[in-house]
Amino acid sequence: xxxxxxxxxxxxxxxxxxEKFGVLxxxxxxxxxxxxxxxxxxxxxxxxGEHPMIPLKKMFHPKQFDMFRFDKDGITxxxxxxxxxxxxxxxxxxxxxxxxxxxxxxxxxxxxxYAQARKNTAIIGFSCLPTENSFCKSTDTDIVEEGFxxxxxxxxxxxxxxxxxxxxxxxxxxxxxxxxxxxxxEDIMEYIExxxxxxxxxxxxxxxxxxxxxxxxxxxxxxxxxxxxxxLSCGQCTMVCPTCNCFNVVDVFDVTNEAAGRRTRTxxxxxxxxxxLVAGGHNFRGDRxxxxxxxxxxxxxxxxxxxxxxxxxxxxxxxxTCPVDINVLTVSKALIAxxxxxx
Amino acid sequence: xxxxxQIDNPYLPEPARIVRHFDMIDDHRFFWIRHRDExxxxxxxxxxxxxxxxxxxxxxxxxxSISSTPSRPGILELGIRxxxxxxxxxxxxxDNDLIYIRGxxxxxxxxxxxxxxxxxxxxxxxxxxxxxxxxxxxLDNRDQFGRLYFMYGARSPSEFLFANExxxxxxxxxxxxxxxxxxxxxxxxxxxxxxxxxxxxxxxKLEAKNVNAVVCGPPIMYKFVINELLELKIPKNQIxxxxxxxxxxxxxxxxxxxxxxxxxxIDGPVFNYFQVTQFKELI
Numbered sequence: 133x134x135x136x137x138x139x140x141x142x143x144x145x146x147x148x149x150x151e152k153f154g155v156l157x158x159x160x161x162x163x164x165x166x167x168x169x170x171x172x173x174x175x176x177x178x179x180x181g182e183h184p185m186i187p188l189k190k191m192f193h194p195k196q197f198d199m200f201r202f203d204k205d206g207i208t209x210x211x212x213x214x215x216x217x218x219x220x221x222x223x224x225x226x227x228x229x230x231x232x233x234x235x236x237x238x239x240x241x242x243x244x245x246y247a248q249a250r251k252n253t254a255i256i257g258f259s260c261l262p263t264e265n266s267f268c269k270s271t272d273t274d275i276v277e278e279g280f281x282x283x284x285x286x287x288x289x290x291x292x293x294x295x296x297x298x299x300x301x302x303x304x305x306x307x308x309x310x311x312x313x314x315x316x317x318e319d320i321m322e323y324i325e326x327x328x329x330x331x332x333x334x335x336x337x338x339x340x341x342x343x344x345x346x347x348x349x350x351x352x353x354x355x356x357x358x359x360x361x362x363x364l365s366c367g368q369c370t371m372v373c374p375t376c377n378c379f380n381v382v383d384v385f386d387v388t389n390e391a392a393g394r395r396t397r398t399x400x401x402x403x404x405x406x407x408x409l410v411a412g413g414h415n416f417r418g419d420r421x422x423x424x425x426x427x428x429x430x431x432x433x434x435x436x437x438x439x440x441x442x443x444x445x446x447x448x449x450x451x452x453t454c455p456v457d458i459n460v461l462t463v464s465k466a467l468i469a470x471x472x473x474x475x
Numbered sequence: 476x477x478x479x480x481q482i483d484n485p486y487l488p489e490p491a492r493i494v495r496h497f498d499m500i501d502d503h504r505f506f507w508i509r510h511r512d513e514x515x516x517x518x519x520x521x522x523x524x525x526x527x528x529x530x531x532x533x534x535x536x537x538x539x540s541i542s543s544t545p546s547r548p549g550i551l552e553l554g555i556r557x558x559x560x561x562x563x564x565x566x567x568x569x570d571n572d573l574i575y576i577r578g579x580x581x582x583x584x585x586x587x588x589x590x591x592x593x594x595x596x597x598x599x600x601x602x603x604x605x606x607x608x609x610x611x612x613x614l615d616n617r618d619q620f621g622r623l624y625f626m627y628g629a630r631s632p633s634e635f636l637f638a639n640e641x642x643x644x645x646x647x648x649x650x651x652x653x654x655x656x657x658x659x660x661x662x663x664x665x666x667x668x669x670x671x672x673x674x675x676x677x678x679x680k681l682e683a684k685n686v687n688a689v690v691c692g693p694p695i696m697y698k699f700v701i702n703e704l705l706e707l708k709i710p711k712n713q714i715x716x717x718x719x720x721x722x723x724x725x726x727x728x729x730x731x732x733x734x735x736x737x738x739x740x741i742d743g744p745v746f747n748y749f750q751v752t753q754f755k756e757l758i
Contacts, residue, residue, distance in 0.1 A: 199486055202532035207575060209484045236728065241485040243728050248482065351755050378730030381723045383533050393533050400723075400730070407731060410721050411537065411559040414694065429735055 154216035229374025265448030360421035367401030488575030522583030540605035599692025628671030
């Protein structure tokens with residue numbers, strides 16, 4: 133892969149120049165929550181700190197959108213949310229999250245909404261440092277080798293810039309004067325030093341390798357009952373998880389017209405009590421314990437069976453978010469210990 | 476942005492008509508459905524055991540088993556119980572009214588594995604609706620299969636579906652039918668009384684390895700029927716069952732029907748019993 137360097141001072145003006153390739157999005161504080169939003173001013177971007185609360189998936193698998201319009205003449209797909217976009221400041225874990233969702237949504241038959249959004253969106257990755265709860269080194273998702281158009285690693289005075297796609301080349305080509313092919317030995321040493329320092333900053337390390345077997349063997353563990361008794365079924369873990377894909381589909385009539393309306397798609401959560409409820413009232417997962425098992429099976433086991441890697445990408449959002457301390461780490465630790473956590 | 480390229484949209488339903496309908500029993504209606512486009516109606520290929528998603532714009536979309544057999548193309552038959560928002564509105568529809576369907580979805584029964592074998596069909600309650608598809612498929616291609624046994628249990632004579640059709644089958648020499656109801660308060664019931672598992676005692680001696688069983692019924696029924704089939708020593712992978720789950724997409728994207736890494740909508744809804752034992756909570 134081609135790697136260039138850029139002086140730090142050119143960053144803002146370069147990012148601004150990317151408008152040519154699509155509407156700019158990036159991490160911006162909104163009501164004191166960091167979230168991927170449309171960028172009005174490059175200065176609003178918060179590129180180097182914590183990760184946005186809601187992961188990158190919202191750009192490709194929106195919280196809510198219209199799939200179809202319908203009226204007396206029929207049903208028509210609605211692709212109005214599809215636009216040319218450039219998302220700035222995406223951290224490696226979020227890129228890995230999208231690559232996981234690709235496995236599902238781009239598998240034939242492709243989800244056309246996701247596929248179109250992916251096709252029309254450029255991803256500009258940025259390096260980051262571990263937050264208090266991130267454990268992406270343990271999930272092998274702290275580095276990305278694909279899934280971006282450009283990737284910026286921030287060193288002291290320069291950026292090292294990985295070019296990951298043909299469009300990435302075009303972006304560089306537009307502002308060639310900012311980039312330099314001449315990566316010196318000193319730059320390389322500084323990069324190595326940065327990586328070592330970053331590796332040492334992780335406060336959480338966890339061996340996920342054995343989790344598929346442990347999940348399989350722990351189906352009857354008392355640990356599940358313990359967590360089920362605490363769980364609020366609020367679904368926040370699923371909303372903030374970069375690899376949660378479940379959705380519900382609901383038809384809505386227009387207020388002014390009783391024959392016309394739209395078929396909308398919204399995020400759903402396997403934590404919700406009606407997630408597996410069928411007509412006639414039978415609920416295949418009426419028990420919270422079964423719903424928790426499903427989620428953790430998806431994150432720690434089955435995704436690995438299906439796609440060869442776990443569903444968890446180590447961002448730590450479930451650790452940050454769950455109000456009652458149920459997350460990939462607490463659950464995995466309890467299962468490995470084979471006993472409920474001590475309060 | 477205006478999208479100009481042609482995009483395949485697997486969620487896009489196709490227009491179809493209710494050709495005819497009749498009430499089978501209270502709140503259970505039988506529908507003949509045909510794609511509005513004649514060519515599509517004739518080219519629509521499916522397998523017994525598959526399902527479609529049926530849409531009423533403004534109300535929603537749900538999965539329904541196909542009850543007809545692909546050996547009689549052109550019309551799709553559905554047997555539907557009125558039990559929710561979508562079916563409430565569907566039951567208000569008249570013949571020739573427009574509805575929307577998409578599919579077919581799911582794997583369907585493993586017919587190749589059944590060919591040349593003796594076939595044992597065990598249905599409970601509404602479970603007879605998807606099994607009716609394989610029943611007629613076997614009857615329509617009778618020489619491809621061995622002996623055929625059809626067991627069907629309903630709660631009471633008034634809940635016995637397809638009574639006319641199924642009693643007519645009793646006249647045939649190439650199928651043995653065993654019908655039962657849990658309880659009979661009418662006194663007119665001429666068949667067996669009791670749960671469906673008690674019908675097994677009527678079976679002649681079978682060569683277990685040469686039997687392929689298909690089962691569908693309420694969740695509670697599976698355990699008891701499976702026990703009977705295992706008692707007969709039918710190999711686990713020659714027992715097929717079709718399962719129900721909540722579904723919003725039919726194509727393995729929405730997540731609702733997932734079990735471990737399998738999706739009921741694409742890897743099922745037909746599973747053999749060996750597969751079922753590999754996944755906790757499947758039945």
